[in-house]
Amino acid sequence: MLETVKYLIGTTGPSGFSSKSTAEEVTAGLCPDLRCITAIITGATSGIGAETARVLAKRGARLVLPARSLKAAEDTKARILSEFPASEIIVMSLDLSSLDSVRRFAAEFQSLNLPLNLLINNAGKFSYDHGVSEDGVEMTFATNYLGHFLLTKLLLKKMIETAAKTGVQGRIVNVSSSIHSWFSGDIIRYLALITKNKSEYDGTRAYALSKLANVLHTNELSRRLTEMEANVTVNCVHPGIVRTRLTRDREGLITDLVFFLASKLLKTIPQAAATTCYVATNPRLGNVSGKYYSDCNEASTSKLGSSLAEAARLWAASEAMVSADSYRPFPPQY
Numbered sequence: 001m002l003e004t005v006k007y008l009i010g011t012t013g014p015s016g017f018s019s020k021s022t023a024e025e026v027t028a029g030l031c032p033d034l035r036c037i038t039a040i041i042t043g044a045t046s047g048i049g050a051e052t053a054r055v056l057a058k059r060g061a062r063l064v065l066p067a068r069s070l071k072a073a074e075d076t077k078a079r080i081l082s083e084f085p086a087s088e089i090i091v092m093s094l095d096l097s098s099l100d101s102v103r104r105f106a107a108e109f110q111s112l113n114l115p116l117n118l119l120i121n122n123a124g125k126f127s128y129d130h131g132v133s134e135d136g137v138e139m140t141f142a143t144n145y146l147g148h149f150l151l152t153k154l155l156l157k158k159m160i161e162t163a164a165k166t167g168v169q170g171r172i173v174n175v176s177s178s179i180h181s182w183f184s185g186d187i188i189r190y191l192a193l194i195t196k197n198k199s200e201y202d203g204t205r206a207y208a209l210s211k212l213a214n215v216l217h218t219n220e221l222s223r224r225l226t227e228m229e230a231n232v233t234v235n236c237v238h239p240g241i242v243r244t245r246l247t248r249d250r251e252g253l254i255t256d257l258v259f260f261l262a263s264k265l266l267k268t269i270p271q272a273a274a275t276t277c278y279v280a281t282n283p284r285l286g287n288v289s290g291k292y293y294s295d296c297n298e299a300s301t302s303k304l305g306s307s308l309a310e311a312a313r314l315w316a317a318s319e320a321m322v323s324a325d326s327y328r329p330f331p332p333q334y
Helices: 002-009 023-027 047-058 070-083 099-111 139-166 178-182 187-196 203-228 253-261 274-281 308-322
Strands: 038-041 062-067 089-093 118-121 170-175 232-238 292-294 297-299
Touching (some): 038 047, 047 062, 047 070, 047 118, 070 089, 099 139, 118 274, 139 203, 139 308, 170 203, 170 274, 187 203, 203 232, 232 274, 274 292
Parallel strands (some): 038 118, 062 089, 118 170, 232 292
Antiparallel strands (some): 292 297
């Protein structure tokens, strides 16, 4: 109850920011600015991702905007350039639900010979309807988690090299959700079940599963980066609940009524982008890794989300799923 009251009134946390802070506010007064930063932001064509891109461009970052719809990405680029004409923005093709597309994007980005300081895995999908990716994985999981897992894996060497060459610490931000706590059970078994059996599919639970996977990915990747002594950190964020395309998958009187009644709990898009921008840019978070943030302050994950054993297990299964040589969506041991 106390936490809800703090959220509603925007009580400032240890970071100096709150649920009411905006992306522009949390990035104001950065020293140094972001003109030396190259950032890849997935899902930047609308909502939270678009605001994240706009604010980072305002602060001087070079942006790479990968998107399934090049037109939507070009529209985002045009909007940002109309406000900040000096921005450097590169639009590239990427469908996160396709492992081949992720591999092509990574190869094309590498061919540009650009540095990479910041990777924001923001793109998200919620679907009431069951679907399976071209790689044989349930579509929500494939898009929200597995595509980002492979993307991060393929770009990690570039990030480590950039950090070593420039001395600027690299940062990876995984956008999750507090809804990750809604999932309990065996992750891999449930994924196999909803992939193979449409009748077992539940859109909300599938979404919660994918967001739990984002949290676990953060934990295991942080551990591995520490072992490698890489000058790169990874953290996870809950942006808050906001009325974007993600939450408006269905329109109608009931949906409108629910959003009206819940309006006091919903964030504006600038507020929802704040935690991502804070974790991506704030100097206070140097050398901070493997943490979960909400309302621009460190928060706690679910018990399952903090399980190091589960994080390692999911990593091993994910490696098998993205293997280009011997692809098996669900190895027998899982």
